[in-house]
Amino acid sequence: MTETAVYAAGGVVWRVVEGKLMVLAIHRTAYADVTLPKGKVDPGETLAETAVREIFEETGIRVRLGIPVGISRYRTPSRRQKIVHYWAAHATDDAIRASAFVPNREIAALEWITPKKALTHLSYPVDVEIIENFLRFVDDGILETFPIVVLRHAKATARENWKGADAARPLTDRGAREAQAVVGPLSAFGVRKIISSDAVRCVSTVTPLAAALGRRITQTALLSQDAWEAGESDARAVVGKRVRSGKPAVLCSHGPVLPDILHELALATGTLRGSYLGSASALETGSFSVVHLSSTNPGSGIVAIETHDPKP
Incomplete structure (x- = not known):
């Protein structure tokens, strides 16, 4: 601005x-x-x-x-x-x-x-x-739509400053503020289902949102960085279920995993891939991309993508 x-x-x-x-x-x-x-x-x-x-x-x-x-x-x-x-x-x-x-x-x-x-x-x-x-x-036959939001976790304690398991790294004070900052804009898009990597930094990022909406967090290792580094992550399974549900959802994950999630969203909706996927997945901590899909015309693929960076 x-x-x-x-x-x-x-x-x-x-x-x-x-x-x-x-x-x-x-x-x-x-x-x-x-x-x-x-x-x-x-x-x-x-x-x-x-x-x-x-x-x-x-x-x-x-x-x-x-x-x-x-x-x-x-x-x-x-x-x-x-x-x-x-x-x-x-x-x-x-x-x-x-x-x-x-x-x-x-x-x-x-x-x-x-x-x-x-x-x-x-x-x-x-x-x-x-x-x-x-x-x-x-x-174009597109009126009623639903969003799948891809959210990068908020700022966490750096690996070099943390002696425990990587998945247990907590948010920093800045990260806690970023987690609060996403509540308003994610609520504006009507998010109701909250799915998160089971890493502490991801779960902590969506905890304020879950509290505001009165919703529980579905935790999964399929979107975790540990699983991704071990070659065991499965963004396809998570994305496919969300696309089929047709309900507004947020998927909270890690920087290295985000490109896989956007790639699978394109594949699941029959959308041509392009550089826009890279832009939508190159998120700062606490930022998110909203992927809009048609509720009534699945052949429309990804209707629109917008990226938000609600810094506190």
């Missing part, structure tokens, strides 16, 4: 009503315009967290993020550049029923409209471009 730009995030919030796709537009009170839900990043917040928070604050609807659908850039009245990241976000029936939205000083009304109507109804060309991006996925 640059010092001069204003960063924000939001979403194309969608639902299907009687077989018809609808997206959510907001009518803003002060500006008398029609736009997509979005807002500025709060200090210490990641873009993914901002998108979920702002959608909830403006609409009362709690969502999890789907595929990224574009970035808009424009100048504010003060001439500062504003950069807004958008994701698709499914509004479930339960989430809509739970919304406590009432018209207020910021938002005058919410309106569910077809994407086609949104192209002429929205007030700003940058919003129209985001809807056009969203529709390209829809036209």
Whole structure:
């Protein structure tokens, strides 16, 4: 992020009503315009967290993020550049029923409209471009998706400073902060299943997430570095099960094992391999890549990959 730009995030919030796709537009009170839900990043917040928070604050609807659908850039009245990241976000029936939205000083009304109507109804060309991006996925048969998140464990005590078994190396103070920092953004993507290498540094990395979600951690040696170094790891078995389940999950593992996990995700989904896999697996400690897969169209392969580095 640059010092001069204003960063924000939001979403194309969608639902299907009687077989018809609808997206959510907001009518803003002060500006008398029609736009997509979005807002500025709060200090210490990641873009993914901002998108979920702002959608909830403006609409009362709690969502999890789907595929990224574009970035808009424009100048504010003060001439500062504003950069807004958008994701698709499914509004479930339960989430809509739970919304406590009432018209207020910021938002005058919410309106569910077809994407086609949104192209002429929205007030700003940058919003129209985001809807056009969203529709390209829809036209390809990709709407409902689920993420498999590949997470590198947080910073651990260095091998040379540890006299016990390598798998027992604990997180450093920095690592503990990194483990806390991933909770918000991983929650934003709706992660529910937590699978981890059985090494202490991996389990400790996802422990705060498990506590926040009220979920247990499934530990496995199949993703461990010890097994990888012994030629006994099996990322294929773990990845295959997660792809078949179609449920949002995080796989926490080690730097040397991550390329195998991404490779197996490509193979399991029939996706052409390329340099993007290397980029997605070259993660710093406490960073993660989100691999988006179609829930209804397995032939789509990997729909999108995005990498996040939520440093504390």
